[in-house]
Amino acid sequence: MPSALPKLAKTAEVSGFILERTAKRMKQFFHAQLTLATADITIDQWIVLQALESGGAQSQFEIARQTFKDAPTVTRILDLLEQKQLISREDDPNDRRRYNVRLTAQGHQKMQDMLPVIKNARQQAWRGLDDDEMATLVRLLDKVYDNLK
């Protein structure tokens, strides 16, 4: 029965594709929902705001680590968020290379306003997946992630 091996290889061939395809669509979907709600922020900007809310004021290095974005990307996203007055950069008194980045009041407000949009998008994305399936998906994705460290 020579079909087992080819089938496995075939699955491996398409899985990366399916992974990327799904991640791409999810990003696109969340972005579209934010646009529909006239959020005036992108999903990546949202991710940075979220890191700041959950982690409090922090350096750009910390934000990069938390969000899995690299330093130049964080710089530019913060530039945009600063223009929109959703975050502020303050000099770190202990280390003059660093900034302490924090949400402004407007930044907090933006998160309040957009949280329902994000929650609703999450519900749609994971519709039909039960608790076990969610856990399995996360476990398998983490396994792949660890494989590529």
Place this chain on the structure above:
Amino acid sequence: MPSALPKLAKTAEVSGFILERTAKRMKQFFHAQLTLATADITIDQWIVLQALESGGAQSQFEIARQTFKDAPTVTRILDLLEQKQLISREDDPNDRRRYNVRLTAQGHQKMQDMLPVIKNARQQAWRGLDDDEMATLVRLLDKVYDNLK
């Protein structure tokens, strides 16, 4: 027992993040492997080449559909591949809006040369996942994908 609901919500909160994180790292990893092998192509360029090899000569619209990229993105990737002489655009005699895009001999050669690199990268990515787990992962990702159509 008020912990069940919050836990589910928490999982949904991080899953999108884990999905994007894994997809990003996979892309990064494949790209790094190609760079290491001095492939002189990116992973997205590889994906387009692969579509051309498996599907034969085809229009840019078909390439876009196969690769889940949009038309402008395909245009620009093909521009780069054409510069590198890995693909060629020929006028479609039946429809003057279209090109027939095909791999050149050099394009075929590039694929021959890089296939082992890609196969090796796939092996690393899916290491430790058995047949069932691969199938489950694909099934769950497809479910999410369908949710967002």
Place this chain on the structure above:
DNA sequence: TGTTAATGATTGTTATACTAACTATATTTG
């Protein structure tokens, strides 16, 4: 048949991502 609509491809704009190089500041170490 002639106007309208749809399609294939391109161009422009904005945003994210990676690499590399650069500035400024901190840390290590000889």
Place this chain on the structure above:
DNA sequence: CAAATATAGTTAGTATAACAATCATTAACA
């Protein structure tokens, strides 16, 4: 302490991606 190194952040260049607008060509249909 001084020189070498490391770290935080920025800037520049290239690639990918989404979206909108545009252009040429083809298809639909009144």
